[in-house]
Amino acid sequence: MNLHFQRFPAPAKLNLTLLITGKRTDGYHLLDSDFRFIDFGDDIDIAVRDDGCIVLETPTPGVEPESDLTVRAARLLQQASGSRLGASLRVTKRIPMGGGLGGGSSDAATVLLALNKLWGCGLSRQQLMTLGVQLGADVPVFIFGRNARARGIGEQLEAIDLPAAWYVVCKPPVSVPTGPVFQLFSQKLLTGEVRFSIMRSLFDATQKQNDLQSVVTAMYPAVNEALNRLNEYGSPLMTGSGACVFLELESEDQAKSVFQSLSKDMVGFVAKGLATHPLYDGEA
Ligand SMILES: C[C@@](CO)(OP(=O)(O)O)[C@H](O)COP(=O)(O)OP(=O)(O)OC[C@H]1O[C@@H](n2ccc(N)nc2=O)[C@H](O)[C@@H]1O
Numbered sequence: 595m596n597l598h599f600q601r602f603p604a605p606a607k608l609n610l611t612l613l614i615t616g617k618r619t620d621g622y623h624l625l626d627s628d629f630r631f632i633d634f635g636d637d638i639d640i641a642v643r644d645d646g647c648i649v650l651e652t653p654t655p656g657v658e659p660e661s662d663l664t665v666r667a668a669r670l671l672q673q674a675s676g677s678r679l680g681a682s683l684r685v686t687k688r689i690p691m692g693g694g695l696g697g698g699s700s701d702a703a704t705v706l707l708a709l710n711k712l713w714g715c716g717l718s719r720q721q722l723m724t725l726g727v728q729l730g731a732d733v734p735v736f737i738f739g740r741n742a743r744a745r746g747i748g749e750q751l752e753a754i755d756l757p758a759a760w761y762v763v764c765k766p767p768v769s770v771p772t773g774p775v776f777q778l779f780s781q782k783l784l785t786g787e788v789r790f791s792i793m794r795s796l797f798d799a800t801q802k803q804n805d806l807q808s809v810v811t812a813m814y815p816a817v818n819e820a821l822n823r824l825n826e827y828g829s830p831l832m833t834g835s836g837a838c839v840f841l842e843l844e845s846e847d848q849a850k851s852v853f854q855s856l857s858k859d860m861v862g863f864v865a866k867g868l869a870t871h872p873l874y875d876g877e878a
């Protein structure tokens with residue numbers, strides 16, 4: 595079979611603020627969070643196959659190919675669209691796993707967006723978002739394509755305009771699993787150590803916070819250390835359920851200079867905030 599690969603970007607996200615506002619009866623927590631895409635991410639090379647097979651040529655260490663979100667996204671679209679076509683996938687992984695940067699979710703969203711076009715499925719953006727949330731709470735925002743305020747578990751999205759900004763992102767040497775962080779948050783609710791954040795309009799709108807941060811720093815001192823290092827230059831925050839932490843700066847020069855002054859053992863990068871997802875085409 596003659597395979598013709600095309601490259602599609604899968605950007606990382608930052609949660610510029612993340613409030614936990616309640617809990618659904620199925621145990622999922624309700625959020626109020628501002629998502630921003632950044633110019634750092636994975637790349638996925640995709641070739642259409644005429645035999646219907648979904649082949650991941652670059653398995654991620656520690657993730658069974660069948661449970662990889664790229665493969666699950668392709669199979670889900672096959673089922674939903676009835677397409678008889680298949681795909682070969684090559685993932686160039688840069689986004690650290692368990693980093694709160696949404697790597698797996700972004701990979702899944704990119705596969706859904708790309709194969710919808712390559713297979714000619716013709717599903718709307720909204721239909722793809724409905725499929726995407728079955729794979730993970732973070733998938734819909736990547737399909738939505740604009741920086742967004744997300745509510746519900748991440749499926750109620752409202753586009754937001756954000757000023758140009760650069761980010762120093764640090765990756766402490768730990769990988770944080772999302773489920774246990776929410777579980778611990780729930781336990782601490784019972785003991786009164788954490789609370790649900792009431793409506794955001796009652797807060798100072800400029801105040802940014804992450805309600806999962808205290809839970810994660812209690813479990814992982816390395817996350818606290820990274821926050822302390824960045825604290826010397828501004829007000830850093832953890833993204834998502836961690837482990838990455840970031841500091842927003844107004845210029846690229848400022849961001850680079852902060853990054854350079856961090857000690858060499860701090861793993862991280864400088865990224866620009868994007869206005870939209872690179873695959874966003876303006877269509878609703
Ligand atoms: C916290 C956030 C914020 O952006 O980001 P990450 O740190 O994972 O990137 C997300 O809401 C995470 O979304 P995602 O990573 O897709 O989570 P999922 O795979 O759907 O859920 C993993 C587990 O976390 C818990 N979970 C997840 C989301 C949510 N709103 N409430 C929850 O209680 C559930 O126990 C679920 O089984």
Ligand SMILES: Nc1ncnc2c1ncn2[C@@H]1O[C@H](COP(=O)(O)OP(=O)(O)O)[C@@H](O)[C@H]1O
Pocket residue numbers: 654656657661662663664689690691692693694695696697698699701770772834835836837
């Ligand atoms: N293509 C993929 N890329 C990253 N993680 C994946 C992928 N497929 C499945 N996973 C699983 O999803 C988990 C969450 O990964 P990821 O979304 O990158 O981090 P986070 O939820 O912290 O933003 C990983 O620990 C891994 O087990």
